[in-house]
Amino acid sequence: MKRDLLFADGLAKLINGIGTEARNGAGMKIVIAGAARSGTTALYYALKQSLPRNYAHKFEPRSYAPKTAEGGVLAKIIINSVERIEDFDCFDKRIYLIRDPRDAMVSGVLYRIYNAREPVDPGALDHFQRGIEQKQRDPGSISLVELQARLAPLLGIDAPAQSNRQTGRKDFGARHPDYFVYKYEDLIAGRFGELERYLGIDITFNGNVDAKHQRVARAKKAGGWRDWFTPGDVEYYRPALQDFIRKYGYDPDWTLNPNPRIAAEHSTLYVERLLEEGRAARRKDKSGLRARFKAWRHSLRRS
Numbered sequence: 553m554k555r556d557l558l559f560a561d562g563l564a565k566l567i568n569g570i571g572t573e574a575r576n577g578a579g580m581k582i583v584i585a586g587a588a589r590s591g592t593t594a595l596y597y598a599l600k601q602s603l604p605r606n607y608a609h610k611f612e613p614r615s616y617a618p619k620t621a622e623g624g625v626l627a628k629i630i631i632n633s634v635e636r637i638e639d640f641d642c643f644d645k646r647i648y649l650i651r652d653p654r655d656a657m658v659s660g661v662l663y664r665i666y667n668a669r670e671p672v673d674p675g676a677l678d679h680f681q682r683g684i685e686q687k688q689r690d691p692g693s694i695s696l697v698e699l700q701a702r703l704a705p706l707l708g709i710d711a712p713a714q715s716n717r718q719t720g721r722k723d724f725g726a727r728h729p730d731y732f733v734y735k736y737e738d739l740i741a742g743r744f745g746e747l748e749r750y751l752g753i754d755i756t757f758n759g760n761v762d763a764k765h766q767r768v769a770r771a772k773k774a775g776g777w778r779d780w781f782t783p784g785d786v787e788y789y790r791p792a793l794q795d796f797i798r799k800y801g802y803d804p805d806w807t808l809n810p811n812p813r814i815a816a817e818h819s820t821l822y823v824e825r826l827l828e829e830g831r832a833a834r835r836k837d838k839s840g841l842r843a844r845f846k847a848w849r850h851s852l853r854r855s
Contacts, residue, residue, distance in 0.1 A: 582751065583640045584628040585724070586649035589659040591736035595649055596628040598739070598757035615639050631724050645751055648725055651736035652802045653793045654777035661699050665823050666830035668706045676705045681823065687780070688819040691812035695782040725799070733800065737774045779812035 582599060586592040600609060603626060610616070610627035616639040631637065640646065662684075668677070680702040686694050704710060725733065732750045744755040781789075786806045797804055 579624050580645055581625040581643040582645045583643045584647045584649055585631050588630055589656045589663060590649050590651040591739055592628045592649050595739055598755055599626055601757055602753055602755045618642055646731045648731035648733050649736060650733060650800055652774060653796055655774060658777050658780045661696060661703055662823055663826060664703060664707060666826040668830055669708045670834055680706060684820050684823050688814045688816055691779055691814050692782055696780055696785045697788050778809040779814055781808055
């Protein structure tokens, strides 16, 4: 009798242990895919904090090759930067993180100054920053399209490429229906229920990210585009974005805020901070270990 009780107790502990292991996501491979400025960094850290510590973490890899006897993996990729999305077909759980493209458009025109190409043209930079200052003072006086046109020379791109990225955003979900769709708006509101059920884990996120990635955070809210867009922006972007908005259940109403307000910390001050951080990162790349390592690898290829 006692032996039977001990056996039953041991079996129960084994079953509970297996259940706990599954609930903690032990051994899974999880990839988060999204367009730039869709919140992938925040979701990456939310899952990083919720998964076992022995997980391998891959932040924006351009490719992936599985390793023998590899355990749990958490990766986050930008869909327009990865070389082969098919590399991640072997992952157990694949998440497509989306965001209202109108908010993503605003976020992108501000954040991308971080990637300004060196040497930065002082005239082009002044033209862009004066546009941001004007937008902050009088939101209706300058369009987002104009700000993107001013930003483009600093990045070495053509302004129309911005809207082409939004088209790519729509196409990804159609090409990859096996990805679980999760919204940025649910992430910032702490609505993890559906994602938890998909992953089979409990998600606990305190909002903290590593210092090197804190720059990505700005307003952390949805719907701010109504303060940033002008009627001209609505006319320009609605044809390109409306299908995506309807498909994923975003508000199809394009009504703008009649009394728009833009905070300096979410516009001019944010751009200034990103500009300085980008410059510091590029200086570090040129003089640091990373640059010497790249030069060493390049010399090996040439020899």
